[in-house]
Structure formats: C-alpha cells, structure tokens
Amino acid sequence: MTETKHADWAPLILIAALALGALPFVGSLSTWVTLTVAGLAMGMMIFVMSSGLTLVFGLMDVINFGHGVFISIGAYVALLVLVPLAAWGTADSLGLNLGVIGLAAVVAMVATGALGYFFERVVIRPVYGQHLKQILITTGGLIVAEQLIHALWGANPIPVRLPETLRGSFVIGDAAVERFRVFAILLGLAVFAGMHLGLNRTRIGLLIRAGVENTEMVEALGYDIRKIFVGVFVAGSALAGLGGVLWALYRQILVASMGMEMMVLIFIAIIIGGLGSVGGCFAGSILLALLANYSGFLVPKLALVSNIVLMLAILSWRPQGLYPVARR
C-alpha cells in the first residue's frame, strides 16, 4: 500500500503569491499587514456563510437563493441573547465576552438549523431537479423571511455592540490589527478544520463527499441520499446563522437585507472554489476578500470590479473552479 493521494497546492500558492505580490505595491509593511488581516477576516466570514451552500448545491444540485435568509435570521436571533446579556458584553472579562458570543452563536445556529429543516421540507423539496423553480421559490422565501424580520424586529436598523475585549486593536510594530478580525480568523479556521475533519475522517463525511460526486451511486450502495441532504441542509443553514452572528458583530448594525446583500459574494466564492468543494470555497473566499482589500487600497475604482475580474481569471485557469469536484 504505497501510493498516496496527492494534495493540490496550486490554489494555496496563488493566495500566498497574491498576498506577497501585493506587498511591494502597498509599500508599507504595516499597511500591508492591516490589509491582509482584514482580508483574511473578511474571507473567513464569507467562508463560514457560504460553506453550507456549496455542499447543498454539490449534493443535490439545489440552487438556494434563499441562503441569505439564514444569515439575517442568525444575526437577529443572536439579539435575543446579546440584548438581555448585554452586561456580559460590557464586562471587562474575556470569559464573559466570549461566553455571550458563544451563547448567541449557539442559539442562532439552533434557530437557523431548525428553520433550515422547515425550509428544506416546505420550499426546496417540491422543486428538486427544477432549477428555474428553485431560483423563483427560494427568492420568494428570502423575501418572505425578510418581511418577517421587519414584522418581528421592526424596519429600523438595530445597533449591535461588540463585546469589550474584542474592541480595539493589537498593535504589532507599526501595524494595527483589529481584535475582532483576529477572532473572526480563528473562528473561521476552526470551522474549516472541523468541516475538513468531519468530511474526511467520518463515515457521514465520506458519504457527503461521495454524494457530491455521484448521488445515484451512493443510493445504489444502499444509502438514502435524501436523509443525508437534509442533514447537510440543516448544518449549512446553521453555519450561515453563525456567519450571520459574525457579520452582525463586524458591521455592528443589523438590517434585514444583510444576508441578501452577501449573496453575490457568496455565489462568487462557491463558483470560483468549485461547486461542492469545501476546500475550494475556503480558498475562494480568502482570494476574493484579499483581492478586494488590496485593490480597494491601491486602485479604488478597481475594487468595484475586482470580484468579477477574479472570477473570470480563475475560471479561465480552471473552468470548474479551484478545486473541481470530479463530476462537475
């Protein structure tokens, strides 16, 4: 048993090349560090919000335009913890600060996971295999959910206060690195590591990877792909809810459309990553955010089109995305 599976390092080298290549143009090391950390944090948040969607698409060919609902709902549900436990957030204690975020994240994930279960049964299930209807009905679901948020929490933006110890910056040399961004990077890495381990070291993970590639064969081996898909949909919705909490803390303001506003970035991330690939989604999200940050600093007008330029470049290089899934 000698031969082993080889990793594809090219997309990761591309990320490193982009970051290092930007350094001489940025000029100042401290500015570059700030831009890079900000880009990585943004990339991680996009990854957390989009990782579930790429699996949902990969597993059952479901185009869910309503994915943004879970981001918005996650953020708003977090208020149910963040507001009554505001004292934990303002306390000068890392434990209490992380505790309130952790509790908000758990409540948001449970709520969005449950909503995901309902959404899959009521909205998605009747339109399996019908892409046009999927786009229409999931967009409809998104609109309904946004209006529900307005009805429940009002139409006005709601401010969110970042817990005390995550406010401010670490100063490393001349570079200022926002604490919350470091937190977002660590959380994003933890989510990626958890998903990577889950998909590669567990039987259910194997089934999900196999299902993304060939659903019919998974069924022919005796596994009910629908049940697996429901599980993935619920987990993906919960992750979007977690992403919503992060996004809310980052923006420090809530609006009902915050999830929908992220959908373009999320779709670009999962397309350039390779539909169905979690690793690709991770690399794609980071590339997207880093390029937006560097281009926004160097050539602000380019920032308006950097996402599209990146997508064109990546798809010209690898038409199926950075880490193409075998079937696609």
Next chain:
Amino acid sequence: MTAPLLSLSGVHTHVGRYHILHGVDLVVPESGVTMLLGRNGAGKTSTLRTIMGLWRASSGRVTLAGENVTQRPTPQIARSGLAYVPENMGIFADLTVRENLVLAAREGEIDAERLKWVFGLFPALEKFWALAAGALSGGQKQMLAIARAIIEPRKLYLVDEPTKGLAPAIVANMISAFRELKASGATILLVEQNFAAAKALGDTVAVMDDGRVVHAGPMAELAENAELQHRLLGLSLDRHQ
C-alpha cells in the same frame, strides 16, 4: 435449473416521454452467471437500472428472492442484497481506493479476510490503496468498481459491461475474477458485448432486442449455434473468438 433469485415479468420502463423497455421477461437462477446480451440500444442497461430502481418500472413486476421490489426506492433495493456496477463504473474519483471500499462495506468495517481475497483478485488495488480513485487507469477503475460490489457478499451482483474498452490482459483478469466469484456460489447478472467473455462465463443467457427479451436459455446452446448467434446478435463467432 435452480429456483429463480430474480425475475422480471412484463416490465415496461419509460424515461421521460421515451418508452425504453417493452415488457421484459427475465429469470435469473440462483448461483451462476446469467449473461444479458444484445445489440447497442437493446435495453440491457435500462433493464439493470430498472432492477435497481434508478428508473422506475411503469408497469410489470420485479421480484427478488420472492419479494416484490418493483416500486421500492433504490437504497432499499440495494439493501435487499443487490450490488451494482454501472456501465460508467460509478467510482468516486475524489475518494481514495480505501474510501471507495469503506463506503461499500455497509456496516462500516471491511472484513479483513474478504479484503485479502479481493486483493488477490486485483493486486493493483492494494498498491494504490491510498491513491485518489480518479488517478487510476481505466482498467484499475473497473477493478475498483467490481471490488466495491464484491467487498461484502450479496445475493445478486448486477454488472454492466465490465470489459468495455479494456486491454486484453485486463479482460482476462476480469474473466478470472468473475470465475472465482462464481465458484464461490455467487449469482451474477452480467451485461456483456464481448461474446468470448460471455461464452467463457455464462451458464444461462438472455438476449434482448428493442426493449424486450427475445431469447433465453442455456449459454452452451447459444455458443454452439452459429446461426442463432448471427440471428440474435448479428455476429460471427469466428470474428469474436
């Protein structure tokens, strides 16, 4: 002839608006190899897909070991004791050889003795155990597809054109593997275009044309009758042996 393990009676299948199978009657006896032959487009692959429930029969009855499985979902049919090797092999290219086989072992653990036996049939799989299945050669992929079907004992193995496009040495390896599987008492329904391979393996044969079975009987009878072969399959044994 022993009792049938699988039988199809009057099975019709529609795919979209196309009427693919036009009343298939087929009997697969327990133990041994039943060859399913026929020209391209005769309905052989459609018959296997219908048995597996990948395409639903619009009418007729599929019976496995006395149980009607016609309208059951594919996972249930598979768990009734069927293993399926599709024409395109259906291997999971992004998964390693090991992971492909682990998935086929439904209880989660591969039996060590069985794995040793499979490695004996297909030594390449042991060598490339940790390699992504997509990196294997065509012949090795076919070996993996068959290994995945036989990694645990099943009542019936449905195998669709396992020698298609393979080099003669690999075909010989496949034939020898099926002989060994057959010797273990397995029941196999094998779709094959290679008549020499069919003759070498088959105990019984069913020939399909235009979505129905037009001939069924012992393989030896067809193998010895050149006129019948020519009429049913449009081939001359001289050219295919």
